[in-house]
Amino acid sequence: VVSRENTGWELDSFFRWYEKCVLNKYPKKTGPLSAEAAAITLLSVSINRDGLVVIISPNEKTASALYSVCYGLCPDFSFFLPEQGSPRGGVPGFVSESQRYIEESLSALSTKSRFGLIFTTNKALCGLSAPPVRTNDEEINVYIKKKKKMVDVLSFLDRWGYHQTDRVVNPLYYAVRGGIIDVFLFHSRNPVRIEYFGDMVESIRLFNPYSQRTIKKLKQIAFLPRLLEKQTTSESLFSFVSSDSSINIYSVERCGGGDYQILFNKEDGDVSCLKSENISKGVVNNALSENTKTTCVVFSDKPGDFTLPSYFPEKHTVQQVFGSIENGFCLSVPGLIVFGSKDLSGSHFNINSRWMVDGGHSGVASEIIDISDLGWGEPLVHEDFGIGIYRGLEKTGGNECVKLKYADGGAVYVPVYSFNKLHRLVGVSPGSVKLSSLRLKSWSRKKGVIKKHAKRIAKELLKNHALRLGSRGFLYEKEGDFYRAVCESFPFQETGGQLSAMQDVMSDMGKRPPMDRLICGDVGFGKTEIAIRASIRAVESGRLVFVMAPTTVLANQHYISFTKRFFPLGVHVELLSRFRTKTEQKKIIASVSRGNVDVLIGTHRLISDDVHT
Structure with missing residues (x-):
């Protein structure tokens, strides 16, 4: 009989069971534990209690790793307090992720109704000043279908260091257009839009700052005071946390193999009670x-x-x-x-x-960002009627509509609920725009011709895609000890974009079809690290890795980076470019053919006829 439960546990129920049935048997010290086991242990002893719990780690990377797991499970309960780098506000108009983490954590520490887990280090606590304890009176709460004067909200934003702009894209900025306030709060991942009718709040919604599309409708939003430099106390944050009886402090240490050990009390002995595999x-x-x-x-x-x-x-x-x-x-x-x-x-x-x-x-690029962005006379494309000229807003049939003028003098009025059919005209210079006619069927004929071309191209793409989906003939092994060692040797904290890209690459490597993926990022954003981790997984699977760079200088830089990370593991990395003499190149090619090279880095020289594997 196969027994699979259809019902399940909510997280808080599981944490209560875990504390009662697992942790109560091991009350003093746990470890070595994996990141997930350590995170669940910390959440279980903390989430059903009042007050804050500060988790002190030996370094920022450890704190960030545990925070990431806890945030994935309980985002409203998890905070990260990094070590302060450059002075806050050092670059006008830019708010770093580190600054936002710091302000969010200090905000949690400064309120009377404290709760949650704060992951940090001794260095971070000693390097920051303690925040003053705030009361709820300093917050502003905005509720839908209730009155809240717009001037009060704007006054709050100005008082707490927000800057007015034409369009909100970055944190700590706000924009005002008629009865609409857009504001990117420092503690939010998306900006919020508040729409007024007089002093009455009609709607509150989170939206994407680039597409303007609604992410989520809200019933209320809280505007929290920021913690500015001038408002900190002379007391260090470490002293503040240590002396507050309502804050519990636990320590985390790293064990051999990269696992974690949690010390709930300073007097805990050296015996490990609970161990994960x-x-x-x-x-x-x-x-x-x-x-x-x-x-x-x-x-x-x-x-x-x-x-x-x-x-x-x-x-x-x-x-x-x-x-x-x-x-x-x-x-x-x-x-x-x-x-x-x-x-x-x-x-x-x-x-x-x-x-x-x-x-x-x-x-x-192609969406209408906002009506206020449109200029009089700007060419727009309507999906059904073609290219017209923007002639402002007019009220028709009780609806406010965008007016488009066409070549024969006709006009089309597009109501709000059909704005998704409007697009900017891109790729055409202003002087060469030819307006469509509402009388003639030229736009329909053009659409018909383009559809035929699109179908032909689609068939070719599907054919190519089917060929690409053919099996590569082998499967890469799962990430092993070498992969974990390379990850541990990375001296920085991975960004969200890096983690997402690495997850996609690892997923591709676990499938039978060959990987066909492009990783895009600016200079210094961590693309090489993704290549390094993909390479070591291929090496662990017994494959030879070719890394091809467009220039000799870049190939040499990659050779230095790969060698630094792989040499301690005994992985053999070689460089094949004009930086090597002809004699050296022959020796390297011979070594490759004998299977003595694990990673070969170079320029287009890698695909020369004399290079065999």
């Missing part, structure tokens, strides 16, 4: 054979939407927890097996980054 067939089978009452849970957001590993016994009951973690773990002593996204067949783990704008940047 990574999920594997052997670990799971051993845990189930040693303890027949082992509890098995699956972290998945959607009810029943998961496929267990093929080696898992069908007769064993599995319960679902509505949440998402990347890697599962096993606690063999208390008898708990937790499956994460990477342990489930066909499951995809979504990276949750705190400040990544929802909705993406797609369609920015």
